[in-house]
Amino acid sequence: MVQTIKLVYSNFKYVVLASTIFVSMMIGLLILSEYIFLEPYVVAHLPSGSELGFVLIVVLSALSALVLPMNIFRINILKISKQKMGGGVFGSIIGTVAGACSCGPVGFAVISTFGSVGATATAFLTNYEIPIRIIAIAILTVTYFTTVKSLKVECNLNSCP
Amino acid sequence: MNKKGVIISVIVVVIVAGIAASYSSSPSETVNLDMGRTHGTISTAMGSPILGDPSAAITIVEFGDYQCEQCYAWFHETKPAIVQDYIDTGKANLVFVDLAFLGRDSPKAAQASYCAEDQGMYWEYHDILYNLQESIDNGWANSERLKAFAFSLDLDMELFESCLDSEKYSKRVQYNIQQARKNGVNGTPGFFIVGPDGQQQISGAQPFSVFKQIMDSMT
Numbered sequence: 260m261v262q263t264i265k266l267v268y269s270n271f272k273y274v275v276l277a278s279t280i281f282v283s284m285m286i287g288l289l290i291l292s293e294y295i296f297l298e299p300y301v302v303a304h305l306p307s308g309s310e311l312g313f314v315l316i317v318v319l320s321a322l323s324a325l326v327l328p329m330n331i332f333r334i335n336i337l338k339i340s341k342q343k344m345g346g347g348v349f350g351s352i353i354g355t356v357a358g359a360c361s362c363g364p365v366g367f368a369v370i371s372t373f374g375s376v377g378a379t380a381t382a383f384l385t386n387y388e389i390p391i392r393i394i395a396i397a398i399l400t401v402t403y404f405t406t407v408k409s410l411k412v413e414c415n416l417n418s419c420p
Numbered sequence: 421m422n423k424k425g426v427i428i429s430v431i432v433v434v435i436v437a438g439i440a441a442s443y444s445s446s447p448s449e450t451v452n453l454d455m456g457r458t459h460g461t462i463s464t465a466m467g468s469p470i471l472g473d474p475s476a477a478i479t480i481v482e483f484g485d486y487q488c489e490q491c492y493a494w495f496h497e498t499k500p501a502i503v504q505d506y507i508d509t510g511k512a513n514l515v516f517v518d519l520a521f522l523g524r525d526s527p528k529a530a531q532a533s534y535c536a537e538d539q540g541m542y543w544e545y546h547d548i549l550y551n552l553q554e555s556i557d558n559g560w561a562n563s564e565r566l567k568a569f570a571f572s573l574d575l576d577m578e579l580f581e582s583c584l585d586s587e588k589y590s591k592r593v594q595y596n597i598q599q600a601r602k603n604g605v606n607g608t609p610g611f612f613i614v615g616p617d618g619q620q621q622i623s624g625a626q627p628f629s630v631f632k633q634i635m636d637s638m639t
Contacts, residue, residue, distance in 0.1 A: 293624045306493045362608045368606065
């Protein structure tokens, strides 16, 4: 497993990609979930009782940053079908939309645009924010292990650089 | 008595009964709204009664939804310190304006708060809603629960139920939602700190330090 990670991240390009995904996803989610405010002052705030939500965002961002570059490596180096990236992208998207559509500007825009359907969807995403994020983390974890396994097999067949 | 006399008598009785009926409705159902009440660019005429000293130099206008979890967080995390340091000391006051958009029970909960206002218990009812908030539209703010909250405050249930069931304050809540849109509020909670020299918008359940910094700069 460590060898596979070394194989992918020995290329500095993938380290940059992983860092970019981690930082942008974490900051984006922290802003959407109102842990960070940009106006009128830049301020971070962790209300009591929301610690679990914060930890899940960090884990989700870290897993996405780990899994997505590995899948991109497979596509670039091993010329694997882009469809095989589905699990990582799917997990990241699910984790991102959970909780992002609550009281904030995103939720207001969705409900204003889609009416009662939007309201039902945002209510679901808000009420089940924590379970949805846990499911997203589970999907990303499974994707990570299957990607590592696939890379081992594919590298044996194609002799990775 | 001739036929004409009977008709006149009936008309007089109907008019007297109508006048009597209009006066018999409890005065507690009448709310004296100051239709000209504004704070900065916001018409707060249809909003809550003012919490704190009405002549305070600073007014905090809060746009909120009773089903919004971030509003719940602000109510419990930030508001107590603001009440203690600014509202109770007469430096600021607060007006709550509904942006009831999150679920089907949101407008009903907002209307219920004004039905409680009819009986002089707006802020007590407001506090109950934010203390007992649960998930969006899971039934915690349906009509039956809203009536139960009123009962727990010892409100006149006949008045409260007639107010809530008739949707007496439906238009008032809609007006408040329009005010939110008009002033560019696109999420809850949203705030305007209105001081003597202008106003500052704050979006989201921001910490006390942000409110303190803005309000201190206005005094």
